[in-house]
Amino acid sequence: MFKFISAVKKEYLLLLRDKAGIIILFIMPMMLIVIMSLLQEVGWNAIAKEPKVEVLFVNNDGDSLGINMEEGLRSSGFFDVIDSVDHASVTAESARAAVKKGDYLIAIVVPKGVTKSMRANVRIAVAKTLSGFGMFNPMLLNNIAQKGADTVTLYFDPTIRKAFKNAVVSSIKEFNYRSETGMVFRSFNSEISKQFPAYKPAEIEYKESLQFKEVFPNYVEQEEIPNTVQHNVPAWAIFAMFFIIIPLTGSMIKEREEGSLARLMSMPVSYIHLLLSKVTVYFFVCLIQSFLMIFSGIFILPLFHVPMLEVGNHIIALTLMTIATALAALGYGLLVGTIANTHQQAAAFGAVSIIILAAIGGIWVPVYLMPTVMRHVAVISPLNWGITGFYNIFLRQGGLITIMFPALKLVAFFILSVLITYIYRKIKSPLNI
């Protein structure tokens, strides 16, 4: 134990004297979190807050359908309806030309008389329905001709995604259905009033009978909507913890290259004890790193008008998850540091492998935004186990039970890494282990 403590002290001193290393270990991850959160906040807003899309709107109808459609587009909150450009009213031709030129993404042209046609068609349909009850004289419709379907033309820029295009078309159709439904009600009321003068149609505002509620399924009733910080802070904290592989392997290989390890191996001390002394020091480095990351999320990011990190209510779960992630990162570092022959090998392989594991594990792009195949691949990455555990705490208000599985996987990864390190060392240097 005494030798172990002395080795820990030595590692601590070596780390403390490496000023550049300390900046890399502690300051750069904090900077990474701030920068990535700020950068992704823009992207996040693009997805979550849906900036308004400018729509050229040509209302040749001038009647209720055109007006309702325009009001509907304006009130949706997704569209900025533009009916004149450079003090000139937009025409069907100018709208088409503007979209073709790429100045606008969408143009909608409502044809002249569309409301009138719709109204006529509705009236015919209502009359035919009421005539079945003997309440309507079909002769009255003799002078009303059935109209064909009118066409509302939508011009789209070719860069618009199909999903967005479908959403716009759906919205237009919805406004149309609403107008048509309103006309049907009014037409019925009008015809019934004619037949029964005593009938006073009630002023009934049509309300949708079906509503949709969007809910993030949490373990408690309080709903936490995830924001960019709640992804970025744990994601980059895990990334930074796994990047401990660079200083850790650097320390291991430097000791080997400078001959200190050979000297130590000629002394009555075991290789595993020396590795554990490194693990101990770098374990605390990981804990401090994650503390600083969370500190950044709570206190520094809000200074940049980025949402504050909500850490949830389960500090013990958070601590255990951090410990498990740190152990997994250190285990991986020991393995790479033992197998790599040179510092260059360890640094290159270590860095690239962490970047790959981070990419597939949902650190850069959350797993739910990945294609289906990549979502299945993501689960092989220890960084994914880490982010899953942190999501459970930060977003789903989960406690010990919810982090148990990802935490156990991380600890198992640590044990497996140490075991492979031991076996490799045993094969490579059977006398000194």
Add this chain to the structure above:
Amino acid sequence: MAERPIIEIKNLSKRYKGSDEPALKDITLDIYPHEIFGLLGPNGAGKTTTISILCGLFAPTGGEIMIDGFNLHNELDQIKQVIGVVPQDVALYPTLTALENLVFFGNMYGLKGKSLKDLIMDRMNVFGLERFAKKKISSFSGGMKRRVNLIAGLLHDPKILFLDEPTAGIDVQSKIVILEFLHEINRKGTTIIYTSHYMEEAENLCSRVSIMDRGTIVSTGNPKELVADHPEFKNLENLFLHLTGKGLRD
């Protein structure tokens, strides 16, 4: 010599993975207590490999080794208690001070506390380094680093001390101090096994030498007696060149 060897090497061989030629071929050698034993040879002769195996750093491919009565294969822990190693490289932590380095290495031998610090300061005094105890190794000259490197290997007063070219690349003053100190600890009972390229130094320092070449021992004996046995050579260096040839080595 009637005394039992402190190091017994029988049929030692070593072949590195991927190498065509073995680094050591069937070496048999006895080293006796209180000797200063020199392993001499050109580059690639097998000196460092031999010392590394004796220190337990490499596993031999074949052969038997007994050190102070312990078998290297299964009693390495006991062997490590009685040996000290001064590697060819300056195996110290550059960003730690000399004192921090030596305290750490002393701790690894189980030494601790004030007695260790007193011992370190005493040794540093012998080597003229006491003023630099709290300076970082990175600020030391090559000779100073070599001296600290030497102290680190003998803090625990080992029974057997292995030195791999301890005087390579240092000034004459440092070399004299180191060699005098080695003489002194040898007089007090430490067996020293030492490699060097400096024939004159080995001739003066060693009680016996083995001249190695291409993984084998080509001659063993007291350096003066070896030269005397070959009167056609004026000194050990001439004999060495005769035995190992003048061809350049890898």
